[in-house]
Amino acid sequence: MNTRTATLACLILAALAAPALAQDASGTLKKIKDNGSITLGIRESSYPLSYLDDKQQPVGYHIDVCNRIVDAIKTRLKLPALKVQHQAVTSQNRIPLVTNGTVDLECGSTTNNEARQKQVAFAPTTFVTNVRMAVKKASGIKSLDQLAGKPVATTSGTTSVQLVRAHEKGKGIDFKEVYGKDHADAFLMLETDRAVAFVLDDNLLAGLIVSSKSPADYAIVGEVLNIEPIAIMLRRDDPAFKKLVNEAVIGLMKSGELDKLYTRWFLSPIPPKNVSMNFPMSEALKHLIKAPNDAPAESFNKK
Amino acid sequence: MGEFDFSVWQPSLPFIRDGLLFTLRLTLVAMSGGIVIGTLLALARLSPIAPLSRIAGAYVDLMRSIPLVLVILWFFLVIPFITGSPVGAETSAVITFTAFEAAFYCEIMRSGIQSVPRGQVDAAQALGLGQAQTMVHVILPQAVRNMIPVLLTQTIVLFQDTSLVYAIGAKDMLKAADVVGKNYNRPVEMIMLSALIYFAICFSLSLAVKQLQKRVAIIR
Amino acid sequence: MNYHWNWGIFLEQVKSGDETYVDWLVTGLGWTLAVSLTAWIIALSIGIAVGALRTTPSRLLVLLANAWVELFRNIPLLVQMFLWFFVVPEFLPRDWSLWVKQDMPAKEFVTAALCLGFFTSSRVAEQVRAGVGSLPRGQRDAALALGLTLPQAYRQVILPQALRIVIPPLTSEFMNVFKNSSVAFAIGVLELTFQARQMQEDSEQGIETYLAVTLLYFICAFTANRGMALIEARTRVPGLIARTG
Numbered sequence: 195m196n197t198r199t200a201t202l203a204c205l206i207l208a209a210l211a212a213p214a215l216a217q218d219a220s221g222t223l224k225k226i227k228d229n230g231s232i233t234l235g236i237r238e239s240s241y242p243l244s245y246l247d248d249k250q251q252p253v254g255y256h257i258d259v260c261n262r263i264v265d266a267i268k269t270r271l272k273l274p275a276l277k278v279q280h281q282a283v284t285s286q287n288r289i290p291l292v293t294n295g296t297v298d299l300e301c302g303s304t305t306n307n308e309a310r311q312k313q314v315a316f317a318p319t320t321f322v323t324n325v326r327m328a329v330k331k332a333s334g335i336k337s338l339d340q341l342a343g344k345p346v347a348t349t350s351g352t353t354s355v356q357l358v359r360a361h362e363k364g365k366g367i368d369f370k371e372v373y374g375k376d377h378a379d380a381f382l383m384l385e386t387d388r389a390v391a392f393v394l395d396d397n398l399l400a401g402l403i404v405s406s407k408s409p410a411d412y413a414i415v416g417e418v419l420n421i422e423p424i425a426i427m428l429r430r431d432d433p434a435f436k437k438l439v440n441e442a443v444i445g446l447m448k449s450g451e452l453d454k455l456y457t458r459w460f461l462s463p464i465p466p467k468n469v470s471m472n473f474p475m476s477e478a479l480k481h482l483i484k485a486p487n488d489a490p491a492e493s494f495n496k497k
Numbered sequence: 498m499g500e501f502d503f504s505v506w507q508p509s510l511p512f513i514r515d516g517l518l519f520t521l522r523l524t525l526v527a528m529s530g531g532i533v534i535g536t537l538l539a540l541a542r543l544s545p546i547a548p549l550s551r552i553a554g555a556y557v558d559l560m561r562s563i564p565l566v567l568v569i570l571w572f573f574l575v576i577p578f579i580t581g582s583p584v585g586a587e588t589s590a591v592i593t594f595t596a597f598e599a600a601f602y603c604e605i606m607r608s609g610i611q612s613v614p615r616g617q618v619d620a621a622q623a624l625g626l627g628q629a630q631t632m633v634h635v636i637l638p639q640a641v642r643n644m645i646p647v648l649l650t651q652t653i654v655l656f657q658d659t660s661l662v663y664a665i666g667a668k669d670m671l672k673a674a675d676v677v678g679k680n681y682n683r684p685v686e687m688i689m690l691s692a693l694i695y696f697a698i699c700f701s702l703s704l705a706v707k708q709l710q711k712r713v714a715i716i717r
Numbered sequence: 718m719n720y721h722w723n724w725g726i727f728l729e730q731v732k733s734g735d736e737t738y739v740d741w742l743v744t745g746l747g748w749t750l751a752v753s754l755t756a757w758i759i760a761l762s763i764g765i766a767v768g769a770l771r772t773t774p775s776r777l778l779v780l781l782a783n784a785w786v787e788l789f790r791n792i793p794l795l796v797q798m799f800l801w802f803f804v805v806p807e808f809l810p811r812d813w814s815l816w817v818k819q820d821m822p823a824k825e826f827v828t829a830a831l832c833l834g835f836f837t838s839s840r841v842a843e844q845v846r847a848g849v850g851s852l853p854r855g856q857r858d859a860a861l862a863l864g865l866t867l868p869q870a871y872r873q874v875i876l877p878q879a880l881r882i883v884i885p886p887l888t889s890e891f892m893n894v895f896k897n898s899s900v901a902f903a904i905g906v907l908e909l910t911f912q913a914r915q916m917q918e919d920s921e922q923g924i925e926t927y928l929a930v931t932l933l934y935f936i937c938a939f940t941a942n943r944g945m946a947l948i949e950a951r952t953r954v955p956g957l958i959a960r961t962g
Contacts, residue, residue, distance in 0.1 A: 296577060372905055567930070
């Protein structure tokens with residue numbers, strides 16, 4: 195098994211690294227035109243930015259933003275019949291799928307940060323989330339400092355895990371960390387008392403709470419661990435495509451269209467349960483709509 | 498958690514059905530493709546041509562040593578470089594499972610071929626059959642018959658393994674159940690439903706395999 | 718590929734502080750080995766017992782053993798893992814349930830090892846049954862005729878031969894344990910797949926991460942394969958397994 199298998203592994207590695215097959219970096223628009231189709235990356239449960247409704251169709255605030263971008267692409271390429279395909283992505287595969295050309299626009303809930311900017315580009319920030327915690331009201335917990343020695347849930351592979359660890363180190367307190375494989379599992383840990391708190395983006399927590407069995411039992415409390423700009427993701431080093439996306443998004447901001455989309459998804463009843471998240475727009479996002487940019491999370495948390 | 502709420506099962510049924518159809522289609526295609534390629538691989542492994550048998554052996558060992566979920570992920574990321582354009586998650590799943598299961602079917606066919614008594618080969622050759630003819634008309638029919646129960650057992654494993662396509666976002670039955678569970682925030686109820694469905698299908702299949710085993714066994 | 722390669726990433730510090738990514742992977746490998754080996758011990762002990770019971774003359778024992786096998790092999794591992802972790806504790810009395818959920822030491826590890834162990838035991842039992850079935854009937858009859866009780870006959874005559882016969886299929890199962898242990902990430906065991914997801918998210922060097930992890934799994938499964946081959950060679954009884962193929 196030894197040497198021959200190693201040879202085969204090397205061959206696969208070589209195929210992976212082969213730059214000869216790489217696609218033309220400036221070619222997203224060309225690729226869309228040639229194929230007559232564009233592929234949007236979608237998430238299955240990032241409420242209310244990008245998720246599947248009761249007909250298992252992708253809907254959400256970022257899906258609507260992406261559809262507006264697609265309209266702009268149709269106009270630019272004079273392709274009114276452009277086909278829109280959807281590919282479900284996870285936080286594990288979204289970046290490789292954008293870089294390898296499977297996904298053209300990722301319309302999920304991806305934090306724009308410096309490490310990711312090495313791999314991909316981002317549209318101007320369209321949402322700002324605060325990382326906080328959800329608890330059961332009955333527990334009386336109001337601050338992270340009350341969690342010493344208690345089990346705290348996070349979703350494995352998310353930035354919250356590292357934020358919680360950094361906070362522990364900074365304050366010299368010790369949590370028992372427990373991990374769910376996705377947000378629903380981590381919330382289930384809170385619901386079934388495996389954890390007393392669940393640390394995550396506040397919009398996602400609000401979404402999980404409104405759809406839970408008894409929404410009145412939960413509250414989002416405590417200090418903000420991190421402020422994160424969320425944006426639509428596209429391939430790097432593709433100035434023509436990036437410019438078009440930028441213009442489309444900034445156009446939505448200037449025309450007040452983005453405000454309307456925000457109201458539709460964050461302040462009105464939404465599928466599948468037709469309840470509203472009642473999640474007013476943050477000052478940070480209001481500011482960004484006035485002065486759009488694609489600065490990474492690091493620049494938000496510098497102070 | 499308190500009480501369970503099974504009312505969520507009802508709205509999930511159409512999606513479960515679609516997911517199940519995909520799971521079954523994937524299983525059938527991967528099984529037929531896997532058995533054909535697996536048999537060819539087995540012939541290659543047993544062939545006297547050294548490089549051929551080595552490459553086949555390396556392929557089988559590699560596939561058997563890597564967790565399936567990583568294989569699924571790798572194929573999804575690598576196929577676009579081979580075909581030049583991205584393929585959808587479902588096509589990718591079909592290709593991956595066929596290629597992966599071929600390695601396992603290969604091992605089964607190999608032991609099947611080796612279980613045919615040597616005398617059969619000698620007899621065929623004495624009758625004037627060529628090597629290829631011996632393989633096709635004498636050895637393979639017996640090998641397949643010997644191995645049908647094992648091939649089917651592997652197919653049951655394959656049926657369960659298709660649940661791992663969640664890694665690339667293809668919509669199989671478990672995925673459909675998972676999405677409904679998340680939408681209504683009732684993950685436990687939906688997992689219990691999928692456990693019941695998997696159990697019902699796999700258990701019936703395994704009973705069927707046992708019946709078949711009694712019928713096709715070659716009496717020695 | 719429009720991908721930013723960085724092979725030095727493994728030696729870099731993780732974002733939150735004083736570890737490198739290699740430390741994460743080493744921790745992950747440790748948990749993967751711990752879960753897999755514990756599960757394998759459970760699977761072998763239960764699997765051999767259940768497999769042997771399936772060949773006894775007692776109908777009740779055969780029925781119970783068959784039920785065990787069918788229950789654990791007909792539900793995908795991922796689903797079983799979820800059921801053990803989230804559903805089973807809900808059926809315990811309130812105090813016990815809370816203890817299992819909050820205070821039980823290494824609860825994720827215990828759940829994962831038991832679940833993977835039971836799942837694998839059903840497959841081991843299937844192999845062991847086939848091994849016992851392939852022995853000539855005369856072996857059992859001779860043992861009983863010599864005055865051995867049935868348990869003695871199993872311990873001293875039947876199982877020692879049957880286990881040697883089924884070493885090759887057991888090798889596959891042993892390799893599978895390492896690969897299947899990757900499902901334990903789903904309930905929060907800090908094993909390799911978990912660390913890979915975490916490193917991927919923290920470093921954004923997904924391809925390097927997954928290549929390293931694929932290699933580590935490969936090494937585990939390969940070592941298991943060689944180890945079993947060694948056992949196979951050392952326990953071979955001359956003349957007994959001279960079967961063709």
